């Protein structure tokens with residue numbers, strides 16, 4: 011069976027080139043960033059498309075009759091593939107959940123610490139020739155609301171508890187976990203840090219709306235390694251402008267790479283990383299292993 015793996019990042023290319031991430035027979039690798047026409051041409055030349063952070067054009071689902079499956083190298087495929095159209099066309103979109111919960115939780119922690127201590131702000135200052143020490147928030151003793159206690163949320167919550175934070179880990183279904191909090195409003199109320207770990211679905215789009223953004227403590231720190239679409243964009247900007255949200259530390263954006271009119275890079279009250287929370291060597295190797303396992307599952311079906 012033939013497959014194309016598209017959108018190979020330099021990090022992954024290094025793992026291929028060093029032999030650390032073996033490529034199964036039948037899988038061809040496209041290095042770089044293909045345009046829609048190139049993606050369609052690969053889809054017409056394969057039974058399986060293996061993709062990372064590539065927007066799959068709808069034409070792939072309607073004009074590539076040999077395509078049997080798309081394997082999304084990651085958890086949240088919904089922002090990259092039109093899931094409803096894929097379902098309607100009978101093209102399964104397979105994912106690789108759980109490959110790197112610790113890596114993402116550690117990155118969320120890095121964002122929380124950077125935001126709490128204004129690390130990126132002072133780095134920008136110093137590079138601009140400004141020596142301006144800036145105060146921060148001590149994390150020990152602070153309340154953190156962890157929204158979504160799946161694999162990543164639990165790993166993050168446990169790390170916060172180890173730092174002496176007061177953790178309210180909300181999950182929509184009850185959990186037998188010592189940090190679980192059943193009441194969303196209670197979890198958010200007075201939180202000094204809020205960290206998002208929900209899956210993006212039609213039900214969770216815009217989940218953090220203006221009413222929910224009003225519940226944490228004034229000046230709270232918002233951390234997002236999940237999906238930007240979980241936050242209502244107008245409510246987010248209003249919360250930052252009013253100071254209700256004191257800082258946003260985010261790894262995920264409405265458009266990736268960022269659209270030139272995205273307001274976030276122009277602000278000082280944000281810390282930004284380029285959707286890299288999962289990118290540790292350990293997580294990447296496990297991610298590739300699971301991606302190949304999904305390819306094999308299609309081959310054997």
Ligand SMILES: NC(=O)C1=CN([C@@H]2O[C@H](COP(=O)(O)OP(=O)(O)OC[C@H]3O[C@@H](n4cnc5c(N)ncnc54)[C@H](O)[C@@H]3O)[C@@H](O)[C@H]2O)C=CC1
Nearest residue numbers: 085086158159160161162182207208209213235236287288
């Ligand atoms: N920035 C990055 O590099 C990465 C980001 N992610 C994102 O992190 C997030 C969490 O991923 P995992 O912990 O691996 O997923 P998971 O499947 O283990 O957890 C998902 C959570 O979302 C909740 N959820 C799902 N539908 C819901 C609904 N309708 N209402 C309320 N809660 C709902 C579940 O109860 C669960 O708590 C996802 O958005 C995923 O796409 C995942 C990997 C890497």
Ligand SMILES: O=C(O)C(=O)CO
Nearest residue numbers: 083084085086087288
């Ligand atoms: O696994 C995911 O969902 C990611 O965001 C990284 O691709």
